[in-house]
Amino acid sequence: MSNMSGNLVALHTIVRREIVRIMRIWTQTLIPPAITMTLYFVIFGKLIGSRIGTIQGGFSYMQYIVPGLVMMSIITNSYGNISSSFFGAKFQRSVEEMLVSPMPNWVILLGYVTGAVARGLVVGALVLLIALFFTKLQVAHPLITFLSVLFGATIFSLAGFVNAIYAKKFDDIALVPTFVLTPLTYLGGVFYSISMLGEPWQAISRINPILYMVNAFRYGVLGISDVQVGIAFVVMLGFVIGLSIVALNLLKRGVGLRS
């Protein structure tokens, strides 16, 4: 058997195992984000949103926040999936099954990232489906919509993987979502347009990578954005490449995995 076909079998094994895990614990992986986002739609979209009226480009507040909330659920679920799954494997030492196998590091990384992206996409689709109960949406640019979702999920899967590598206890994988991910998401233009902010807050907001993901996705769905879509994709691509290099380097050095 050639190395490449062997690597594909190994990759398929990790992805399959990740998806089986997501489906086995679906009450923890799929249902909670659906409930949380339904509450967001009811409270911010319906109750508060009806008093706000149109916000940008003639869209209702409900329509405006849907892309941001979908992207938010994709980001948090991709991140949460990979950090808990890979750290769980580290904690139970079952990660050693992969570390002593002939699998190259890129297969391990790609397998886990694919699994996490899959969960992000499934949750994103569920949230979008729920959103359609509250408002009407037409996708303006399907390819941009898909690519922005894919990039967003990949970036946060890679970030979650790096977090899991460094984590020594379960608390460590909860710290980043609580103190970094959630504030960045809320300040990343999910609920408002940064054009509503004065300086220097607009400039500061542009440092936040989530702003580019949310706006690229919003452009894909609604056709409006606070940032240039081309720049958004360059930023996202930069993060994908940068985080992939970091994750592969950590795997190569065996940080937190090999003695």
Place this chain on the structure above:
Amino acid sequence: MSPSPALVVENLRKTYGNGVQALKGISLTVQPGDFFALLGPNGAGKSTLIGILSSLVNSTEGDARIFGVSVNKQRNEAMKLIGLVPQEINFNQFEKPFDICVNEAGFYGIPRKIAAERAEKYLKELRLWDKAQDQARMLSGGMKRRLMIARAMMNEPRLLILDEPTAGVDIEIRRSMWQFISGINAAGTTVILTTHYLEEAEQLCRNIAIIDHGSIVENTTMKNLLSKLDVETFVFDVTDLPNTLPSLPGISFRCVDEHTLEAEMPRTQPMNTLFDAFGTHGITVTSMRNKTNRLEELFVRLVENGRQELSKEKVA
């Protein structure tokens, strides 16, 4: 051209970040088809050595070659040749034994159909087939150990490394595991075994290395090593002990209680002299046994000697 040894370890050193020197430049060769015992007290460096062979531990210096393939330079190729049964349980406890085995094969690039056939074969051979679809966490300790052996066999390795595979397992299961591993070895797989049950090593292994404080203190055949034991201690169960014990040159007696007698004697001394003396003194022996396993006795002496030399060096 002669085949490459199953394992060549050359001047392997490992110093951990905290300064502990776990391996101090050890060298070792294991021939193909061998059943090799790697013994040593806790903390001697056995698990570090196994960690380096399985690439879980990075060596500080030196290299190991598995069937001629360097672990440092061709890691992925070298890993294809080995199967590892670690000391600690390290599978996902929430998965099913069947899935654990099939996934393991997948990591080695073995297609799912072949993997499923092998999983069935090894789970049946290790008497786990009826538990194949249960969650692994529900298995008993002995079953978990057998599952790790089945998992290690999924890539049908040429070198199987077992790090205390029978720790905490009852004697019946231990024997069935010995039988399975012996069968694997008879079929051509080279086996390296670490164990604290020296009876196990004596029964199964043909060659042996004893490691202590990161150095190899003995590396020879089991037969050679056992022949170095010059004194043996026997325990006799007797009906009644006389007032005076027999006096024989080179043999020392000790009464343990009124029905138990211990005799320490040179291995060269025939047992007949002892039984003749028992007859003369009216001692009726109902049963006898070795006080300790022969290998155990040697092991303790070698490790003790090593420690004494080490403390002398420190004093000097």
